[in-house]
Amino acid sequence: MTTPGQPVPSGPPGRRGAPIRVLIADDQDMVRTGFRFFLDAQPDITVVAEARDGEEAVALARRERPDVCLLDIRMPKLDGLEATRLLAGPDVADPVRVVVVTTFDLDEYVYGALRGGACGFLLKDSGPTLLAEAVRAAAAGDSLVSPSVTVRLLKHVTAPPAADTAPRPALPAPSAPLREPLTERELDVVRLVALGRTNAEIAAELYVSLSTVKTHLSSVQLKLAARNRVEIAAWAWQNGYARAGT
Numbered sequence: 001m002t003t004p005g006q007p008v009p010s011g012p013p014g015r016r017g018a019p020i021r022v023l024i025a026d027d028q029d030m031v032r033t034g035f036r037f038f039l040d041a042q043p044d045i046t047v048v049a050e051a052r053d054g055e056e057a058v059a060l061a062r063r064e065r066p067d068v069c070l071l072d073i074r075m076p077k078l079d080g081l082e083a084t085r086l087l088a089g090p091d092v093a094d095p096v097r098v099v100v101v102t103t104f105d106l107d108e109y110v111y112g113a114l115r116g117g118a119c120g121f122l123l124k125d126s127g128p129t130l131l132a133e134a135v136r137a138a139a140a141g142d143s144l145v146s147p148s149v150t151v152r153l154l155k156h157v158t159a160p161p162a163a164d165t166a167p168r169p170a171l172p173a174p175s176a177p178l179r180e181p182l183t184e185r186e187l188d189v190v191r192l193v194a195l196g197r198t199n200a201e202i203a204a205e206l207y208v209s210l211s212t213v214k215t216h217l218s219s220v221q222l223k224l225a226a227r228n229r230v231e232i233a234a235w236a237w238q239n240g241y242a243r244a245g246t
Contacts, residue, residue: 019046020139023064025057025083026072026101031124035070035101038128045135054078058086061096068138070131071118073102073109081112088117097138101131180223187241189216193229194236 024035024047036047049064051057053076061069069087073080080100088095099120100113113121119141120134182190185206192202199213206213217232226232236242 019044020068020135021046021048021064021066022135023047023049023051023057023061023066023069025051025054025069025075025080027052027075028072031072035131039132039135042132045132052076054080054083057083061087065096067097068135069096069098070101070135071098073100073113081109081116084113084116084118088119090117092117097141099134099138101134178223182220182223186216186220186223189213190220190232190236191241193217194233194242 022039022045024032024039026032026035029052032050032052036050039045039047048066049060051060054071055077057069057071057075057080058078071080071083075083080102084098084100086092088098095117098116098118099122100109100118101122101124102109103124110121119138122130122134188206189202192205197205199210199217203210203213217229220226220232224232224235226235233242
């Protein structure tokens with residue numbers, strides 16, 4: 001997993017040195033043009049296809065086999081969540097790496113994207129730099145979710161439900177007993193992940209290097225059997241480690 005400020009390889013495994021091939025799917029011409037303009041300007045990224053709706057996105061992705069698909073949620077014919085499931089879901093034999101990029105940060109969209117197999121979830125106002133980092137993270141097999149989305153989502157998931165609210169969708173989270181307890185330093189990192197800190201911010205707060213943070217996160221992910229950063233944060237919230245000083 002990765003966050004802003006953490007370097008990632010410039011291409012997916014087996015394609016080192018080759019540009020990351022990206023498909024952009026959005027029903028707004030201006031959005032696609034803006035994304036293409038910025039991503040094509042990156043030395044390690046090239047846009048190979050554009051789609052105006054979900055059906056076209058799925059067809060193009062299956063034909064072109066891009067390294068990363070950027071999918072909007074609200075698209076004609078087939079929405080981005082269903083397109084994500086068809087391209088990256090648990091039943092897909094050869095999944096494509098999908099990053100959902102949307103204006104809408106509704107909880108059900110975040111749940112749906114993560115359950116559908118997306119390896120990233122960004123808001124369109126996150127900025128072009130974070131967009132490029134999400135593409136690079138996805139191509140490297142990592143996960144990038146906007147920290148603000150992570151924190152708000154997990155606060156909602158772990159808060160006691162009100163009597164008059166509908167049941168909330170379950171967020172995937174590791175639940176098996178730990179094979180090996182986390183070290184105190186690993187718990188420090190987990191607490192900061194749960195509070196939405198980036199790797200760079202964690203490194204600064206703990207006075208360690210970015211590579212050290214990455215090493216701790218890899219160890220934590222293994223011990224928790226967590227698939228991504230969101231599941232690490234979910235574990236922290238569910239086990240009372242999401243507040244400073246806990």
